[in-house]
Amino acid sequence: xxxxxxxxxxxxTMQFGSQRALDSLNLEVPKGxxxxxxxxxxxxxxxxxxxxxxxxxxxxxxxxxxxxPTKDAAQLRSVVGYGPERNVLPEDMxxxxxxxxLAEVRGMPKSEARGRASDALWLVGLGEERFRALGxxxxxxxxxxxxxxxxxxxxxxxxxxxxxxxxxxxxxxxxLALIRQISADYxxxxxxxxxxxxxxxxxCDNIVALDAGRLVAQGPLASLVGDTxxxxxxxxxxxxxxxxxxxxxxxxxAAGLDVRRDLxxxxxxxxxxxxxxxxxxxxxxxxxxxxxxxxxxxxxLEDLFxxxxx
Amino acid sequence: MTAAEIFDRGYRKFDGERAGxxxxxxxxxxxxxxxxxxLGRKGRHKVFPVIVAIVAFLxxxxxxxxAVLIGDLMEGELQPEYWELFGLPIVAVMLFATLVAPEAxxxxxxxGMLRLYLSxxxxxxxxxxxxxxxxxxxxxxxxxxxxxxxLAANTIQGLGPDGFANWLEVAAKLLLSSGIIVVFFxxxxxxxxxxxxxxxxxxxxxxxxxxxxxxxxxxxxxxxxAPRSLLVLxxxxxxxxxxxxxxxxxxxxxxxxxxxxxxxxxxxxxGTALWIAAGFGVLxxxxxxxxxx
Numbered sequence: 001x002x003x004x005x006x007x008x009x010x011x012x013t014m015q016f017g018s019q020r021a022l023d024s025l026n027l028e029v030p031k032g033x034x035x036x037x038x039x040x041x042x043x044x045x046x047x048x049x050x051x052x053x054x055x056x057x058x059x060x061x062x063x064x065x066x067x068x069p070t071k072d073a074a075q076l077r078s079v080v081g082y083g084p085e086r087n088v089l090p091e092d093m094x095x096x097x098x099x100x101x102l103a104e105v106r107g108m109p110k111s112e113a114r115g116r117a118s119d120a121l122w123l124v125g126l127g128e129e130r131f132r133a134l135g136x137x138x139x140x141x142x143x144x145x146x147x148x149x150x151x152x153x154x155x156x157x158x159x160x161x162x163x164x165x166x167x168x169x170x171x172x173x174x175x176l177a178l179i180r181q182i183s184a185d186y187x188x189x190x191x192x193x194x195x196x197x198x199x200x201x202x203x204c205d206n207i208v209a210l211d212a213g214r215l216v217a218q219g220p221l222a223s224l225v226g227d228t229x230x231x232x233x234x235x236x237x238x239x240x241x242x243x244x245x246x247x248x249x250x251x252x253x254a255a256g257l258d259v260r261r262d263l264x265x266x267x268x269x270x271x272x273x274x275x276x277x278x279x280x281x282x283x284x285x286x287x288x289x290x291x292x293x294x295x296x297x298x299x300x301l302e303d304l305f306x307x308x309x310x
Numbered sequence: 311m312t313a314a315e316i317f318d319r320g321y322r323k324f325d326g327e328r329a330g331x332x333x334x335x336x337x338x339x340x341x342x343x344x345x346x347x348x349l350g351r352k353g354r355h356k357v358f359p360v361i362v363a364i365v366a367f368l369x370x371x372x373x374x375x376x377a378v379l380i381g382d383l384m385e386g387e388l389q390p391e392y393w394e395l396f397g398l399p400i401v402a403v404m405l406f407a408t409l410v411a412p413e414a415x416x417x418x419x420x421x422g423m424l425r426l427y428l429s430x431x432x433x434x435x436x437x438x439x440x441x442x443x444x445x446x447x448x449x450x451x452x453x454x455x456x457x458x459x460x461l462a463a464n465t466i467q468g469l470g471p472d473g474f475a476n477w478l479e480v481a482a483k484l485l486l487s488s489g490i491i492v493v494f495f496x497x498x499x500x501x502x503x504x505x506x507x508x509x510x511x512x513x514x515x516x517x518x519x520x521x522x523x524x525x526x527x528x529x530x531x532x533x534x535x536a537p538r539s540l541l542v543l544x545x546x547x548x549x550x551x552x553x554x555x556x557x558x559x560x561x562x563x564x565x566x567x568x569x570x571x572x573x574x575x576x577x578x579x580x581g582t583a584l585w586i587a588a589g590f591g592v593l594x595x596x597x598x599x600x601x602x603x
Binding site for chain 2: 074080
C-alpha cells in the first residue's frame with residue numbers, strides 16, 4: 001500500500017499512572033531522515049515503543065507505513081528495523097551470528113540471512129571484524145553492530161534510539177554519516193531519536209520535537225531552523241559622533257522597522273532580510289555612525305524548546 | 311574454463327518472500343538450544359550441560375552394562391520398573407532445571423536480546439513459546455534419553471516387554487511420562503527464573519521453588535501430621551508419582567503404611583497440573599509486566 005507519511009498519529013496519548021508520557025500528539029513523519037528530539041524523559045522512547053506496537057497507547061491513533069501497530073504488529077515489525085538505546089549485547093556471540101540470527105527472526109530465509117548479515121556489517125565498516133565476539137568490541141563498534149542488525153533484513157523504516165550514545169566526536173560523525181547513507185543510498189526511512197540537537201540538525205530532513213510528552217514543533221528542518229529576517233547590528237559609540245547610536249535607532253524606527261536595543265546592539269526585524277540590511281546601512285551612513293559588526297540571526301533547534309510555551 | 315562468480319554483492323534490497331512468525335519461533339528455539347547446550351560457545355559454557363548429561367545417562371548405561379554382563383540374572387528383583395527409571399536421572403533434571411534452563415530467559419534480559427526480539431515479529435507469548443520449546447527439547451534429552459536407551463537395551467537383550475503391542479505401550483507411556491516431567495520442570499524452572507535477570511539469583515529462585523516447597527510439604531506431612539495427600543504439592547516427588555500412575559503403579563511415599571490408603575491418582579495429576587499452571591502463570595505475568603520496551 002503506498003504511503004505518503006511514514007508515521008502518522010492523531011491525539012496520541014500515553015498515560016503511566018499519574019504521569020502523562022505523551023500528550024495528544026498529532027504527528028506526520030514524512031519519508032527521509034527524521035529527528036525525534038527532546039530531553040531525556042520527553043517521550044521519545046515511549047513514542048518508538050508505540051510505533052513498534054510494543055505498547056498500546058492510552059488513547060489516539062497511530063499508523064506506521066500505513067499499518068496499525070497494534071493490529072498488524074507482526075507484519076509491521078518484519079519491515080521495521082530497531083536499534084535500541086541500551087548498549088548491551090550478547091558478550092560471547094560473534095557479530096556475524098548476532099546479525100544473521102536477528103535477520104532470520106525478522107523473516108529472512110536462512111540461506112539469505114548469512115549473506116545479508118555480512119553485507120550489512122561491511123556497510124557499517126565492520127567487514128573485517130565481523131567474526132569478533134561482541135564482548136570484545138568498543139562502544140563505537142557495538143553501535144555499528146546495532147545499526148547493522150537494524151538494516152540487515154532490508155527494512156522500509158528504521159527506528160534508532162540514541163544511536164550516538166557514548167561515542168566520541170569522531171565516532172559520532174561516522175555513525176551519523178552512515179545513517180545518512182542508508183537513507184540516501186538505499187531509500188530506508190529513518191526515525192532517529194536524540195537529545196543532542198546539533199547532531200540531529202546536521203543530518204535530518206525533518207524534525208519532531210517533544211518536550212515533556214508534548215509536541216513542540218514538527219516539519220522540514222529547513223522551515224524550522226536557519227536564517228531569520230532579524231539582523232543584529234553592533235555599533236560603537238565614538239567621541240566625534242555622540243548620540244549616533246540613538247540617532248540610528250530612531251531612524252530605523254521611523255522607517256517602520258521593529259528595533260530592540262541592548263546597549264549598543266540593535267536587533268532589527270523587517271519583512272525580509274534585505275530590507276533590514278538596507279535600512280541599517282542607510283541609517284548608519286546618514287548618522288555617520290561606526291558599525292562594528294552585522295550578524296544575521298539564526299533559529300536553532302534549541303530555540304524551539306526555549307521559545308515553546310510552558 | 312571456470313565460470314566467474316561474484317560473492318561480495320554488497321548491501322542490497324531484498325525482493326524475496328519473508329518468512330512468518332513460525333520461522334521466527336523456530337529460529338529462536340534453535341538458537342536457544344545451542345546456547346543452553348553451549349554449542350558454538352566457549353568451553354566453560356559446555357561444563358554444566360556435559361555434567362548433566364553424564365549424571366542423566368550414567369545409571370542407564372550402568373544397567374545396560376549389567377544387562378550385557380549378567381543377562382538373565384537381571385530379570386526380577388534387579389530389574390527396575392520402567393517408571394522407576396525417571397527416578398534415576400532426576401538429579402540431572404534438577405541440575406538442569408536449576409543451573410541450565412534459567413539461562414534460556416535470564417540471559418536475554420541481561421544482554422538486551424529480549425528488547426530486540428520484541429522489536430521483531432515475535433511477541434511476548436511467541437517468544438516464550440520458543441523458549442519453552444528450547445528448554446523442553448534440551449531437557450527431553452536427559453529425561454527421555456536414558457529411559458528409551460534402557461528400553462532399547464532391554465529389548466536387544468531379550469529382557470524387554472513381551473510382544474510388540476506391549477512394547478509399544480511401554481514406549482508410549484515412557485514418552486508420555488517424559489513429556490509430563492519435562493513440561494513440569496520447564497514450567498517451574500522458567501517461572502521461578504523469570505523473577506530476576508541475574509543467573510545466580512534465578513538458580514536460587516528455582517532451588518527455593520523446588521527444594522524449599524518440598525521441605526515444607528514433607529515436614530508438614532511427616533512431622534506435623536498433615537494429610538498425606540498434601541504430598542501432591544511436593545515438586546520433587548509429584549512428577550515421578552505421576553509417571554508411576556501412568557504405568558498403573560504407585561510409590562511408597564504416596565501410600566499410608568498404617569491404613570494402606572493411597573493418595574488418589576486424580577489428586578496426583580491435579581498436583582502436577584497445578585505446578586505446571588503456576589509456573590506458566592508466574593512466567594506469563596512477569597513477561598506481561600516487562601514485555602514492552
